[in-house]
Amino acid sequence: MKQMAIVFLALIIGQLSMLGVFAFLVESGGVAPNPDMHETFKYVVVVVTVISVATGQYLYHAVIKKNREAQDLDEKLANFRSSSFVVLATLEGPALFSLSIYFITAQKLYLAIFGLLLIIFFYFRPSERKFRNDFNN
Numbered sequence: 001m002k003q004m005a006i007v008f009l010a011l012i013i014g015q016l017s018m019l020g021v022f023a024f025l026v027e028s029g030g031v032a033p034n035p036d037m038h039e040t041f042k043y044v045v046v047v048v049t050v051i052s053v054a055t056g057q058y059l060y061h062a063v064i065k066k067n068r069e070a071q072d073l074d075e076k077l078a079n080f081r082s083s084s085f086v087v088l089a090t091l092e093g094p095a096l097f098s099l100s101i102y103f104i105t106a107q108k109l110y111l112a113i114f115g116l117l118l119i120i121f122f123y124f125r126p127s128e129r130k131f132r133n134d135f136n137n
Contacts, residue, residue, distance in 0.1 A: 033106030
């Protein structure tokens with residue numbers, strides 16, 4: 001579990017670092033945003049986010065269902081590890097995408113979407129308690 005916590009922390013630090021750099025550049029005027037792109041991307045970001053969250057949920061629950069047959073603790077831990085990383089990847093993608101679109105358009109809507117995804121990301125944080133709740137029969 002300690003390795004998973006380290007990977008989770010690295011993923012969070014990466015996203016927050018990107019947020020910090022992009023927010024600094026946009027707010028300091030270091031880039032020339034293109035607000036016209038907002039109309040193009042506002043639906044794309046929402047659709048990508050919804051599809052990614054739903055996909056992550058589906059895949060995680062599919063592994064939990066499959067895991068009911070596993071009796072070996074090592075197999076259950078491996079399934080938990082892989083399913084957790086899949087969910088986190090399906091959440092990190094649209095989070096970074098929304099930050100990128102914020103960088104392009106300077107529209108705060110994309111920061112709000114990023115914040116929502118970050119909350120969901122923390123909900124899926126791998127932990128011993130989550131393993132016990134989800135992967136024990």
